[in-house]
Amino acid sequence: MLIETCILVGLLVAVAVYLILQPGFVRILFGFVLLSNAINLLVLLASGEPRGRKVPIVGDAVGGLPPVDPLPQALVLTAIVIGFGVIAYLVVLLYRTFLDQGTADAEELFADAPGREPAAPKAPTQEAGR
């Protein structure tokens, strides 16, 4: 069980890294979704081999088996919630960028003078006058 999960984590991370290295931000988004799933599985691995162990619920006696370590499951639960929120935010930000710029491709987005004064014409008056 552990070895299979390890291989799965490795596979997911490989695909995620490939996607994150692509120029399109939509692919980066999918890469991140895969990466967070891979990492969640990795954290789950820390509870050890689940076979021969019972679910960690107090008072649930299944033939006197020892319970699995519940802590990594609690960690993963927290991480899933956080990851979900961040992905939702990233989707909305991508959508806004796409509406404004008509593209979500990094090379096209940052084609104009890379790294030069992003906000130079914006005087603080506009900032205050919004």
Next chain:
Amino acid sequence: MNNLAVMPVIVPALAGVVGLFWWRCGTARRVAFALVGLAQLVLALVLVDSARTHGPAVLGVGGWAAPYGIAIIVDRLSAIMLTLGAITALASMLYGFAQQPVRFEHPLRLPLVQFLVAGISLSFATADLFNLFVAFEVMLIASYALLTLEADDRDVKHALPYLTVNLVGGALFLGAAGLAYGLFGTLNFAGIAARAVEMSGDPRVMAWAVLLLTVFAIKAGVFPLYYWLPNAYPILPAPVAALYSGMLTKVGVYVLLRACGTLLPHDLTGLHAALAWLAGLTMILGVLGAVSRNFIRGILSFHILSQIGFMVLAIGFFTEYAVAAAVFYIVHHIIVKSSLFMAGGVVGVLNRSDDLDRSANLWRTMPVVGLLFLLPALSLAGLPPLSGFWGKYMIVVEGVRQGQWVLVVLSLVASVLTLFSMLKIWNTSFWAEDPSVPVRRDDGRWRGMAAVTGGMVVLSLAIGLGAAPFMDLAFETAREVLDQEGYVRLVLGAAGEAVAAP
């Protein structure tokens, strides 16, 4: 007394929630938020005093003792960082009030700043690796929201690289936390430290340490993981940029220091050397980036990186003297960097732009503003007797002592280039006279903004001219940070007592 340790997290979190419901912007709301900021500052100062006189405050959250529950520990380093966070947050809010008339205020900005402060404070106070991950995410989510909240359509794309890099960093951190639980069977800092020392020499510890330090290096903006920062910060409104530049990367430096001093075994010399060399590269590449930029916020954003290099270099040298230098440097840098961003904002209001091509005449018409820029700028470059000098001096002395000549030369070159790029701003925005560039003295906002900036500059002057007490505190802090056994005894020992008590 120990319950006080968690208050720097609870106060801003509650204030943020209340702020979400108190939607109507007005003077009363501003006063309330300023009072919350002041309360945080007082709280943090009380914690510094208590950490100095009674030792670190240890709190097992919910009454669960240290190896099982989440521990909150405020020792000297945490308390100092909490104080700096409170100062920067308060100054940033006041500066924002001066810069923006209340009718233009975005109702989400102040609550988001409070959530950001809550995340920052939790990162400083927590003594549990997974809790640190949660604190990072709280801080980062608030920072994403603030970054895009008031950015205009043209700029918002610069949030994407910031987001992507930090998301990957967050995922790696989660992986590091999971691996720590698998390796050491605990997430508590003290527990990990105790087990890691026992397992010293195990290659898995080394691999895990590299993963952890990579994550923290992304947060701190160490070469080659820094490019998310210098393009993202300039899209922020000036008051928020002052807070970000002061605090966010310094959270990364703090956790690097915490990880090297408290979590990891002290004999990973290869790792420390790698950290020092990466810091040297960060220093020099950051300042070269700054020289290449042509608007004040862009120059200052790159300087953050260069300065991060100095702090990480001190951590990489890893002696008590060097760590004391790092602590002093952090204290100096947070104040000076924030005040420089604030001074840049004042230039932006007076000249209607902080682009160096469209900014001039300020020294002749506004010598006060000139001083507000010049003093922190020279301090950043490290001229004596300003606050930047002492930290740099100690780092260079430690470098010479260890015979790291290349790194010493790199740091000196970086200092000279810092001075050069600061003079570039000085020569155009302040010194040059260009009749076509208007100076809008009639815009009354600059007075309030300059007053807040002045407060920060006075603070930085005080740190520089009265360096001795700060230096004592820095040395005490360095001793405490490097005393790994004492930390373990404090946390796990205190836990033993808590278990024994009914």
